[in-house]
Amino acid sequence: MNIDYNNDGYVDNVAFIIRGEATAWSTLLWPHRWALYSEYVYIHGKRVYDYNFQIEERLFITGVGVLCHEMFHSLGAPDLYHYDTNPIDPVEDWDIMGKTTDPPRSMGAYMKYRYGGWIEDIPEITECGTYSLNPISSQGNNCFKISSPNSSTDYFVLEYRIKEGVFESVIPNSGLLIYKVNTLEDGNGNGSGPPDELYVYRPNGTLEINGNITSAVFSADYGRTEFNDNTNPSCFLSNGQDGGIFISNIGIIDDEICFDVNFEKEPVANFAASSTTITENCSIDFEDSSLCQVNTREWFFEGGTPEVSTDQFPTGIFYENAGTYDVSLTVSNDWGQNTITLSDYINVSTTALPVADFSSSNQAICSGSVVSFEDKSEICPLSWEWEIIPNSGVEFVNGTSSTTQNIDVAFNEIGEFSVKLTVENANGTDEIIKSNYIKSGGIPISGSWGETFDYSSMDNSEWRIVNPDNDVCWEIFDIDGSTSGTKAAGIQLFEYMAFNQRDQLISPVLNMNSPESSCFLTFKYAYTTTNPNYTDSLIIKISHDCGESWTRVFAIGEDGTQNFITREMTEYSFTPVDQEDWCSAGFGAQCYTIELPDCGNKPNTQIMFESASIIGNNLYIDDISIDILEGVYNIPEKKQISIFPNPSTGILTLSSLHKLDVLDASVYNQQGQLIKRLNINSIQPRQPFSFDLSGFVRGVYFLKVTGNDFLIMKKIVLEN
Known part of the structure; x- marks a missing residue:
């Protein structure tokens, strides 16, 4: 053991943990860091000097917060709070040197x-x-x-x-x-x-x-x-x-x-233009991006009209004739001035073709919805021609048409639609086609659909949040322990004092376009409480009419049997940090598989995750999956099994907290085809059963376990 890392002749640090209770602050029996400056004690020839003094009772009350504070003292860090009043x-x-908490x-x-x-x-x-x-x-x-x-x-x-x-x-x-x-x-x-x-x-x-x-x-x-x-x-x-x-x-x-x-110094001139290549008789907007404070500006646009400007953002500078032109900007303040000139910066071309592009307000939509399309084309487009493919059941609305620059289109039929835009400028044309761009009735699902929340924020996703009190609501968080990545959806209920406040996280619109089938919702979650007498709840609902009406399919709150919490209760704000903080991974509750009712041939479907705040702790959701299997029916609400490791390279273990008499245990592929039947008659509590799927290709599979009064479905992911 290296007890003198920096080889200075002293033991780096010694920690004493004393049984009993602390006395008053700044007394001997209080957590502190000090040094044995008056005593000479050695370990393997190294002098014991710096030490940490910890009291058992304080560690129990404050957790590792005080321990970390005092250990940082051992590295030389001083206190950042005042000792007096x-x-x-x-x-x-x-x-941590200003205030200690746990964590x-x-x-x-x-x-x-x-x-x-x-x-x-x-x-x-x-x-x-x-x-x-x-x-x-x-x-x-x-x-x-x-x-x-x-x-x-x-x-x-x-x-x-x-x-x-x-x-x-x-x-x-x-x-x-x-x-x-x-x-x-x-x-x-x-x-x-x-x-x-x-x-x-x-x-x-x-x-x-x-x-x-x-x-x-x-x-x-x-x-x-x-x-x-x-x-x-x-x-x-x-x-x-x-x-x-x-x-x-x-x-x-x-x-x-x-x-x-x-800083108080002369500015550094700089600017940018909305475009540097245009056609004749076209306009450009400019933006001053100079550094340091600017009091005055003087622009000069060679070949442009107007030729000069003092604005910060000159707009509509018109270029009539072909050629290349300089642009200069002089900026000044109390400490001096600076000029930048970009030679041949603007190219007015007689050959440059337009570059077609566009964006839309939505892609996965409820049938009957209106989508707004915005032209993003470059190099002076003069005319636009929009085409929706197929064109049945679509209608240009709000005064727009196939030839207006920006359009609003109602999609009244269910299906996937491609969008084509052709633009023309003075020199020629360009077009862009985005295939199956609009999904009216929702994202088509015939086998599986999943979500791992790999977004920087909810605004970058197609999920929708409903936040009635404009306070705490669902958002994207950095987490650990999830097999799919480091992001999850979550809601910070720890400091949320709105009793029984409901906040909703609503999925993109989905089109369950398989024939009469069984549909299963699986997801991972992480949750704990701060008080055994209070628990938040999670409610899951489904809508087949884009949220006009909802059907509750699942609801759960902690009942004292670890049916909902996934880690030990804590009095501090909870964030999952490893795999065992999640369901079916260690402490507490299993992950749940939910059969979604009446889901065959159902467009305009949405799933809602609703939190009910009851002074509990933070709730996180990840790895949502909807899987459609033909010919598999009914899943129980209470009886649960767990499979691990999952994902797996092939060898899996099946376990349950309850005895289950098994009539059949079979593995299916995503098409609902039987690929393996397991030789098992019962599942005994805490007596795991292992089986081997290593001979099958990587992908998603389903284990169906059937008994006299239950049917359980579990999703399995095989990796190489």
Whole structure:
């Protein structure tokens, strides 16, 4: 065992865990890190010096939060809270050294850099521009610093915090966090402050007023998009003077967050055009994208009309004659001016053909719905010809026709429709065809349909959410433990105080276009509670008329028998971190297979997952699958079996929590064809039965287990 990793002659750290209860804060019998500076104790010739002192009772109450806090002390990290009664909380909820919980929150970028060594360097922003940050949990591009022009000892750190995952789920909100580092207090932390080594900026916060530390993050989602000497909060320094930095256009919460930084220096001119190749008698729009503050602009458009402009976004600059033309832009501010000229930037061509393209408001739709199509064609199209294939049951509406630039079309019949657009400019034509583009009546399903929620947000999917109170609702979360990826749909019910509030997650429109069949819905979920007396619920409904009416097919809430929870109860916000946090994988409930009623030849079908909030914890759903099998009937509500591993390379194990007398156990392919019959008469509790499918090709299969009073269907995925 290497007990002296840095070979300095000292044992790296020793932890003492003491049985019993803690006394008062800052006494001997209180969790702390200290050193045996007056004693000489050795282990294998290495001196014991740094140690951690933990109390059993405090570990039971606070979990690993205090342990992690004290272990970070062993790496040299100081406390980020005040030891006295000073009313200012400099960091509080935003760093493990400011506040401890279980699970512990992450430390900030500066603490990882300065005391952990887990970030090699904090890159400095020195030029005007637009910048982006990944979340602090990312390996790279996770922090920046900006020096104050008014101080040689204070600088600012920017990092992006996302309220998700095991450790970050306990922070107050997601957004851009900005804090000040005082290098004069390097190594001292905040215990004896102020002055403090770190201070997190927050609304209404000053050197004398604490402000709202839980609302510290910036984001366009909160309307907090600027940070400078005149904002709330201002970028004040440790001595109260202005910090002199200018951050603006802070973006929305997404996979990354963007923002602009300006400095008091002459601008750097730059611009872009809506198109650089056009035909004669065509117009172009321009956009000033200069860096640093701009007070005035002077455009010059060679060959254009008008020839000059002072606008930030000049539009409709008209070019009449063929040729190549320069464009120049001069920008100025209080510190100077700068000019950029792009030679032969605009090409007015007599041979350039148009490039046809379009987008639509929807693709999978209810029959009878209206779809809006938007022309995205380039290079000066003058005329448009739209064609819907086949053209039966379609109608141009809202004053549009097959020759208008943008169209609205009603699809009154069920089926898949291709869309063709032909555009013409002064030099010729181009066309684009998107085959089977519109699915009226829904996405066709004859065998299987699945969803793994691999989206950055719900807005990028065809799922629809219903959020009656405009508060907490279904969204996409980063998770672990799911075999299909690192994304899942979820709803954060942990801090949702709206009792019995219903929020819905509704599938894309589906067309169950098989003849009379049995349809089975399977899905994975992860859930736990915070209190044995309260449980949230999950309700599943189906509609065959695009949501006009719904039929409940499944409902469940925890009843104390681990029928719904998938991991032990916790008093903290729950996020799945490994496979055993999900159903049928370890602790708690099995995954459920649900037979969907009356699903043969049913277009305009949708599935609803509805949460009912009863002061519980977070709920996640992933790996949704609808499988259609002909000639398989009726599945029980109570009796369940589990199959693992699944996916599998061929060897699978079947188990149940209850004794099941089996009349038949057979495996079918996706076409409903029998491929293997298992030699099994009964399933005994906790006596697994193994079977081999390694001789079959990879793909999806179904196990049907039949008894006197039940039929159970399970989906099996074989991988190479």
